[in-house]
Amino acid sequence: MFTNAYSTLFQHIRRLYLCIDNSTKDNHILVYFFLSHITSRLDLVECQKMRLFKPIIAAHRRYGSSALSAQKWIYAKTFKGEPNQQNFRLEKEELPALKDGEFLAQAQYISVDPYMRPYMMAYPEGSLMIGGQVGKVLESKNTSFPAGATVFGQFGWRTHTVCNPSDQPMNGPYTYVLPDFGSLPPSLGLGVLGMPGNTAYFGLLELCNPKEGETVVVSGAAGAVGSLVGQIAKLKGCRAIGIAGSDAKCHWLKSIGFDGTINYKTTNNILADLKKIAPKGIDVYFDNVGGQISEAAIKLMNLYGRIAVCGTISNYNTSIEKVTDPMRMMVYKQLKMEGFTVWRWTDRWTEGIAANLKWIQEGKLKWQETVTEGFENTPAALIDMLKGGNTGKAVVKV
Structure with a gap:
């Protein structure tokens, strides 16, 4: 039988x-x-x-893990202008057997972010494309990363990774087990409950100290960081104005609580439009783009205004724009302008995640993702994001 x-x-x-x-x-x-x-x-x-x-x-x-191969995207050709498919090459890599302290992770979601465009310029051709991912631990010889755990890792654009966390630098949250998100998707570990969320949380609250009744202007407002900055500003009792690149994005920003929006691609005069929508001036400017948009915003800053410089995506694919020197305005209006990367708050990393998660659970913080299906389409996702094709966080579902 x-x-x-x-x-x-x-x-x-x-x-x-x-x-x-x-x-x-x-x-x-x-x-x-x-x-x-x-x-x-x-x-x-x-x-x-x-x-x-x-x-x-x-x-x-x-x-078994000793014979498993990973697919990975290589930085094949130095970026010149807008990235294209010729800048990337898909390769395979045979993975070694696990040693003590290591674990094997399989990518579930891979992040594509604006910073990848300028940061990769410092890497030689032939390097692995950088970036974070959320993955599942398939096999482990590290008790802190058990099989079945969902992890974040700075593993780059690859499908499988053998990782020993003790070999990684200590100046950043390179690898960690994701906290319990409840019913929320794990991909949020790359967005509102990850690096972009902490960028918005710490960049706005620590550098700009927004006060109730103030006007906060955000450029790149429909992106992963900007959309959160405006919402956190509203939670602090501020008036939030977002600058984005399409009518659809502006409509979405209003639907999540922004008081006013400007489509910079259709306006004839960004300075005049800002004056209309912010008649009392600007107290806080959160800058994701640089260039002429930032030039206009700085001209409307109020006395003792604060400016957080998070990115300059307007010139990532092109030559740097020539704009009016802002130094005279900085002196006369006694402005504070500070550039930053989120890694300075690595010792408070879980604080930002916990705060944003609590706001989501309370219905006070909205999020959106632009999801590209398929590991083979990762370069296309980056190219599209750099052209403004995303609303909210851009991720690749592997």
């Missing part, structure tokens, strides 16, 4: 195994675990009689 029932079952499983494409090694691992689970409950002698155990052992040898 055993032989007849389980022989049929195993024949179906073996057909499934043989039909899986060789390039999808993660599927092989799932089949191996399934086969192992079943055979652990069967009589070994019967399995051997039926010659069913041999392919199971072969699957383990071939598709």
